[in-house]
C-alpha cells in the first residue's frame with residue numbers, strides 16, 4: 085500500500101524523496117448507536133481498513149491535495165492561510181477543517197504540504213471514512229510539525245472540525261474509535277466523560293461480518309442533525325422534572341417514570357432509544373466479559389429493533405438485510421451500524437455459517453430490493469500509525 089501511494093506521489097509531484105506515509109483506521113460499532121451525543125456508552129472497534137496519507141512539506145505556504153478515490157478532481161490547491169469551508173474544495177474540506185481546528189488551538193503550520201490520499205473503506209457506507217480521514221490528518225500534523233497533542237486530542241479536534249467546519253453534528257465515537265483503536269479489542273467508551281476500557285473481542289468460532297447495502301439515502305446528515313436536536317429537546321423536557329446532565333444518566337426505570345415530561349410522542353421514542361440503548365450497551369459488554377456471546381447477540385438484535393422503530397434511522401434495504409440475517413442458522417446477532425439511512429449492517433456469524441450467510445442474505449436482498457450487497461469479514465486493528 086505504501087508503495088502505491090509513493091508511486092502516485094512521484095507521478096504527481098515529481099519525486100517521492102522524503103515522503104512520509106500515515107494510516108488511520110475506519111471503525112465498526114458493535115452496539116451503542118446514536119448514544120455518543122446523548123452522554124451514553126458506545127462499543128466500537130477500529131478496522132484494518134482505513135485511510136492512507138502520503139505527505140511532504142513544502143517550502144511555501146501552499147497545500148496540494150490529491151485523492152486516489154476522487155481521481156477526476158485532480159490536484160486541489162489551497163493555502164494554509166485563511167482556511168474556510170468552500171464547496172469548491174470538495175472532499176479537502178475534511179483535512180482542511182482539521183488544519184483549521186489545529187490552528188484555532190494555536191498549533192500553526194509554518195509551511196505547506198503536498199499530499200496523496202487513498203482510502204480502502206467503502207465510502208459513505210457508515211464505516212467512518214470521514215473520521216479516518218480526519219484522524220490521519222491530525223496524526224500527520226502531530227508527526228510533521230511536532231504539535232503536542234495526544235490521540236484523544238486528535239479525536240476531539242476531528243470531531244470539532246466535522247461539527248464546526250463540515251456542518252455535521254456527529255458525536256465523538258467515530259474519531260475516538262479511529263484514534264484509539266487496539267488490535268483485537270473493542271473500546272467501551274463512556275461518552276459522558278471519555279473514560280474508556282478495552283475489551284478483548286476475539287470470537288471463538290465466529291467472525292464479525294459486515295454487509296454493505298450499497299445504498300445511501302439522501303439527507304443523511306440533515307436527518308442525523310434532526311435526531312440530535314430531538315434528543316436535546318427531550319433532555320431539556322426531562323430536566324424540568326429530574327436532575328440529569330444527559331439521557332445517558334437515566335436507567336430504564338427512571339425513564340419510564342418520567343417520560344411523560346416529554347411533550348411529544350416522537351421525541352419520547354427518540355429519548356427511549358437513547359436511554360435503553362445505553363443500558364443495552366453496558367449489559368452487552370458485561371455479557372462479553374462473561375463469555376455469553378449469545379446474550380451479546382440478542383442485545384445487538386434488540387438494538388436494531390430500537391433503531392428501526394423508536395429512533396427511526398433504518399431504511400427498507402437495511403431492514404431486509406437484518407431480517408434475512410436473523411433467518412440464517414449460526415447468526416449470533418445482526419443490526420444496522422453507523423449513522424443509518426443506508427450503509428452497513430454488522431453481524432456476528434459462526435465460522436461454518438459464513439458461506440450460507442453470504443449466499444442466503446445476498447440472494448434474498450437482491451430479490452427483495454433489486455440491489456446487490458457486499459460482504460466483508462473484518463479484522464480489528466490498531467489506531468493511527470506511521471508506515
Ligand code: ADP
Pocket residue numbers: 135151152153154174175176178201202203204206207208209210211212213214215217422
Ligand atoms: P462515512 O460513513 O464513510 O464517514 P461520510 O459521508 O461521513 O461517510 O464521509 C464520506 C466523505 O469523506 C467523502 O464523501 C469524502 O468527502 C470524504 N472522504 C473519505 N475518504 C476519503 C478519501 N479516501 N479521499 C477523499 N475523501 C474522502
Ligand code: MG
Pocket residue numbers: 212213214215
Ligand atoms: Mg462520516
